[in-house]
Each structure stands twice: as C-alpha cells, then as structure tokens.
Amino acid sequence: MSVDKELMKGSTSILILSLLSGEDMYGYMLTQRLHQASDDVFEMKEGTLYPMLHALENEGAIESYWAEAAGRGRKYYRLTSAGRALLERKKDEWRVYSRAVDKVVGTARRRLWGGEPCEG
Amino acid sequence: MSVDKELMKGSTSILILSLLSGEDMYGYMLTQRLHQASDDVFEMKEGTLYPMLHALENEGAIESYWAEAAGRGRKYYRLTSAGRALLERKKDEWRVYSRAVDKVVGTARRRLWGGEPCEG
DNA sequence: CATGATACATCGTGTTACTATGTATATAGA
DNA sequence: TCTATATACATAGTAACACGATGTATCATG
Numbered sequence: 026m027s028v029d030k031e032l033m034k035g036s037t038s039i040l041i042l043s044l045l046s047g048e049d050m051y052g053y054m055l056t057q058r059l060h061q062a063s064d065d066v067f068e069m070k071e072g073t074l075y076p077m078l079h080a081l082e083n084e085g086a087i088e089s090y091w092a093e094a095a096g097r098g099r100k101y102y103r104l105t106s107a108g109r110a111l112l113e114r115k116k117d118e119w120r121v122y123s124r125a126v127d128k129v130v131g132t133a134r135r136r137l138w139g140g141e142p143c144e145g
Numbered sequence: 146m147s148v149d150k151e152l153m154k155g156s157t158s159i160l161i162l163s164l165l166s167g168e169d170m171y172g173y174m175l176t177q178r179l180h181q182a183s184d185d186v187f188e189m190k191e192g193t194l195y196p197m198l199h200a201l202e203n204e205g206a207i208e209s210y211w212a213e214a215a216g217r218g219r220k221y222y223r224l225t226s227a228g229r230a231l232l233e234r235k236k237d238e239w240r241v242y243s244r245a246v247d248k249v250v251g252t253a254r255r256r257l258w259g260g261e262p263c264e265g
Numbered sequence: 266c267a268t269g270a271t272a273c274a275t276c277g278t279g280t281t282a283c284t285a286t287g288t289a290t291a292t293a294g295a
Numbered sequence: 296t297c298t299a300t301a302t303a304c305a306t307a308g309t310a311a312c313a314c315g316a317t318g319t320a321t322c323a324t325g
Contacts, residue, residue: 123247125184126183128182129164173304192283197281215291
C-alpha cells in the first residue's frame, strides 16, 4: 500500500469484502477498483491479495467461480451471506476502532455518524 | 487491545506519541490513560508497550528520565521536538488512511475535517 | 517478435502485537 | 502477619500479516 505499512495491517479483508459487496470481481480487478475507490491511496500487492482471497474463501466468506472473458479464464469471487455478515461485523469494528483513535489523537476535526451533512 | 488485533497493528506509536504530547508519563500510566482516553477500547499490553517505548527512544522521538514517586522509581518519557514532528506526520497519515478506508467501505456516515460542527 | 499490461499464484522475509514469564515494591484485606 | 492485588519495569518466544521476489501464461501493441 502507498500509505505507511504500519497503518495498513489488518484492514485488508474489510476492503476486499466491501468491494465484493457491490459486485463480483476477479483478483486483478479488485486491485484496480481499490486503487480508484481510495483515491489512489491503496495499492494492494498480489502477494497480499491472493493469499487473503484464499483465506476468505476457506472461511466461507467468499466463493469463487471461473468465467471466460477475452478468451481468458478469470477467477471471480462472490460474497456469501456469511461474508456479508462478516463485513457488517468488520464495519462495526472499524467504527469503534477509528473513533477511539480519533479520540486519543484528538485532532481538531470532527466526525459525524449518520447525521445530516454540513457541506457538499 | 480489546478491538480485533487485525485492526490494531501499526497505530501503537501514534497513540503513545499523542498521549505524551500533553504530559510526560511513565509506562504504566500510559496504559491507564490510553484505556480512559479511548473509552475502554484500547488496552495496551506491557509486551507491546515497553518494546515500543524503547524503539521510540532509540529513534529519538522520546527521552526518558527516572523520578521518585511513592518511594518507588518511575521511568518517565518526554516527547522530543523530533517526536513532535513525527507525531504530526503520523496524524497526517492517519487522516489519509482512515478517509481512504471510509471511502472504500462507504458507510452511511459522513466525516468532516475541521469544519463547523453540525450538532453537539 | 518484443514489450507491457493483464491474470493467477507461492515462498521467504520482516514487522508487529501478543502471551508468557520474570523481577520487585506498595497497599489492602483476612 | 500473611497473602493477594495493583503497581511498575522488562524480555523471550510466537503468530499473524503485508510485502518483495519470483514464476507462469495470455493478450494487445508497436
């Protein structure tokens, strides 16, 4: 990832599950979409992605199937219902965790959760 | 930490530096203050804290000094100017990182940075 | 025909946080 | 008094995680 490695650890699975919640994707596609969706902040490496996909599949959070595209096989991944539940838990965890960091770091910024937007 | 380990990796140093930016503290005190300041979310273990303190001291981000309190020696840590600069960089990194995760995860909540509060 | 992008995958390495363990003093309760 | 708990510092070994390096193969482009 392009952000400090220190901060990247552990958030890989929530990112993958989130992307797959909108659409079935194959590995390479996931890396591209993640890059776009994060405004070029995240650049997941293959050495990170594929082992994580296999682990999530072993857990039953995602399922794979092969499909042909442009004369080439692509391995697509689909979120299972268990994976959807896992994603919700991970979202909750992320909210708890990031709010706690914000509180300790105590920057000047404010965060609102589910409220009305002030701007934009 | 009481949150999933997966999410904890890498944020230890920003938490320690943030706490020390307000006041000199000794190790055990840091664990207690972190617990309070995070609304009981973070519970840093000694096996995590002390090696991290020593590493930060080796980097020159913090300095230590012994002081007597209650008939017992306590090893206090003080943020250096280099440590203060490091903290600012880590805050910037945290903002970039957490915003990127939010964007990908795409929850219903909104985040504002330094803007006027909507509520509260 | 060569180069780069696409596409999947594994192995070894380094970092990081944790568990377990060790030492020692102060305090509170039985 | 004795014991348990909290306080206080520290290290060694372990497991998880992301990465770099590497390998294979196809497709488009020049």
